[in-house]
Amino acid sequence: MPNSSEKNGPIRVSEISIAQLSRGLYRSNAAAFKELVSNAWDADAKNVWISTNFPEFDFISCTDDGPGMSLDDFLKYFSEKGIGYCFKRRGNRDTTDIYERPIIGRLGVGMLAIGQLCHSFQIESHYIDEDGEGKAYLGEIVLLDEAIRDLDDTIRREGTEREDIEVGRWSYNDDIPYDESRRGFRIFSSDVRETFRDEMKQGVEQLRDRLPFELKRLHLEYYSKAARSIRELGSYLRTIWELCILCPLPYYGEILKYPIDIAALTEDAVTDEYAKALTMISERQSKFNNWQFDVTFDGVQLYRYLQLPQGKGIPRVFYTSFSDTIADRPLSFSGYIYAQTEAVRPLELSGIQIRLRGVGIGGYDSTFLNYYERIETIRNRWVSGEIFIDDGLEAALNLDRDSFNEHDEHYKALQSHVHKKLDTVFGEIERVAARKRRASRDQRDKGLSDTLQDINEQETKGNLEIIYSDMGTASPLVSVDMNNKQIMLNTSLILSRRKKPQMMIRQIALAYHIAKNLTDTEEDRYEVFYRMLQKIAEESV
């Protein structure tokens, strides 16, 4: 313990690269909040509440009901050892003590995620110390102030020693009484960055009177109605949606309906692969439920809300799994890949998401881990999958916990396996799509033929026979032989390379000649012709 009279000091870091962390390294607000959620998860908290003081976003807080952070650890983190100090995995700890959750943090940088959103923040912790006594303190971290030298100036200054790098100041007050009702850890700030506020406020003013703060209603009224992308909905709604897919949360709803609604699958979609995928999903869901972790954002309880199939696309579900030793380390994972014959909405769901220790590492990767076979085609958007890593891959994780080192051996093995599976997935879904297209075309062609017949029946009382004949390209498209009561359509003439326009031209030509040959006056001709045109137009839709 430091001298109790010394209650403030500079936050020093051992490396300039780590100093950059105080400036923020997370690509989105949700990614920054996710780090705080991950800390709560690692601390065995049951509940995490994030609030943003909607709709002003001038106060943010993240509160959990875990065991809190001791003053010793606070000082070790900000003063003695410095940022980057992480004790979570010491002694080969891989799971948390109470709920046996896979520990997420390993680099000791997550807490500074809030530094991306604000210039200073406070910490309040109520905890039980090693002697069983209730203790509490209020800490303050200031990252931007007149007294704190700018990092760039520090780097440029000659003779800068590593221990001179100061990225902020800490202070604490431990003269606050322990309160059992406040046991846990909270981090909060009213010194919020204007850039964060401005971004979150965009579009909120129009929404605020209508915004339901329930996840299912948000999906029904907003997320499912986004034409293409969640981005259309503005930063606030996007942050909630992203948090749902990044945080270690269970699926919303009953397992036979979410994420994949078994009742909505056609019989041919219920394959062995689907059965394995469903078993895997059920097992994962069970684990998440056993880990007992709730996250609430501005009163909205978050879940991984996925509802597949969507629209009228024909669905298919695939299962994938892997277990082997790669580069002397075990790697194992399993997951599902869902595909349907139309785009999965929103856009952000198309791709593959990797979940490591329960958390999403970035969103869904729409490149499918750089799948070379498919580069930005329409089919890419038909596929959405999740891969759960059970062992390995951690060394490939980048500092932002949002992306991977793509040259890491484990990443390469994962990539290779997933790509092989995608060959099957895309192959199958294209076959299904082709069958669907053929069936639609046949249906359409039949419809068009029926229309021609209807026109004939209606206007000529079936007295004229329609004959399709190959009469050579020199002959006209339509010939009428009233003596033999025949209308001949010349199939040698190709007026369009596409079948539907071809059929329509034939129908219109037929309609013209019927009108011309069956009527005596110009007026009657127009009437009959336009009547037939109307029928052709209606049938073509």
Add this chain to the structure above:
Amino acid sequence: MSNPDWDTYYCKHAARLHGWLPAALEYHQELNQAVIKYFTLPDISAIDIFMLEQAGVLQRDQNGLLPHVVICEEDERKVADIERVVRPPIREAIINARLQDVLTFQDDPLTLHPPPQGWVRSRRDRYRLYLKQSFERLRLFFPFNIINFDPCDNMLTPQLGSNKIYRALERIFVLQKAITEFLLFITTPIAPVHAETLEQFRRDLQNNIESHKDLKDSLLALAGRLDFDQLDEHKRIAIGIAKSVLIRAAHQEGWACEHKGIYIYENHSGNNYLSSVVRCTQVGNEIDPIAYGQDILRIINNMPEYYPYSWSSTNPEIKTHLDGVVAFRDSSRVIPQ
């Protein structure tokens, strides 16, 4: 942050139950309007908000939000707790600032010309800009139908003009001018009262006695003689706060006051608090001396009500009512997902 447990703070609830609630119900009925705009400093239990919601004075919209409730909270440590309790979001973001600081905000060169991108190195300067934003936001919410002015700090200091809470009260009367009438709950600790303050109270009452025969007669009837010091201590303070603090601030801005009740309650530590329930009406320059005199007479004759701790903490009506509000709050906070 040391707080009483508001869920069992029956002493204050006595004032709410006997004073705030009936006045709010009466006012709500008179207005015959569905929506009441309410400004409050509710602390983390938000008892007043749920009491008024339970009574139908405050109503949630179709999304479960309280659309016209504005909350101010000084302690950052409580902001997130309040949000959670009032079933977030409240619709209007909480104003995280000391009430008297935000209401008495005055511009300086920095706040008059803030940097264009909003980036300021100094933390102190950032706070000033934040305070300005908070003030601008709060100002736009005015006027309110009901204001719960409960800033915790003592407003009974000598030289009221330099007391920030008093100046905040004055500002409220200025900001409320777009409305003709509103209800004000005003709460302050009253122990100890500075001797200079008491002296001010005495002088102000004496001046009134000289010009109001009714006051003089009533005082004589009550105390036997025209001696401020012979009045019951609670009555002295009640009259003093009414006249020298509240009515003084109100009249300055053209508001007349009608005291619906004054309640003094003792808490578990033996400290006394005063809570007034006042109907304020905008009259401009036409302060009616008769109405004013009648108000003071009412106070002299009928107020305050005093609730010792031993009484309020064991009173079944108060306990039952507060427990009911807490139960209502806790059951209404569960949002079906």
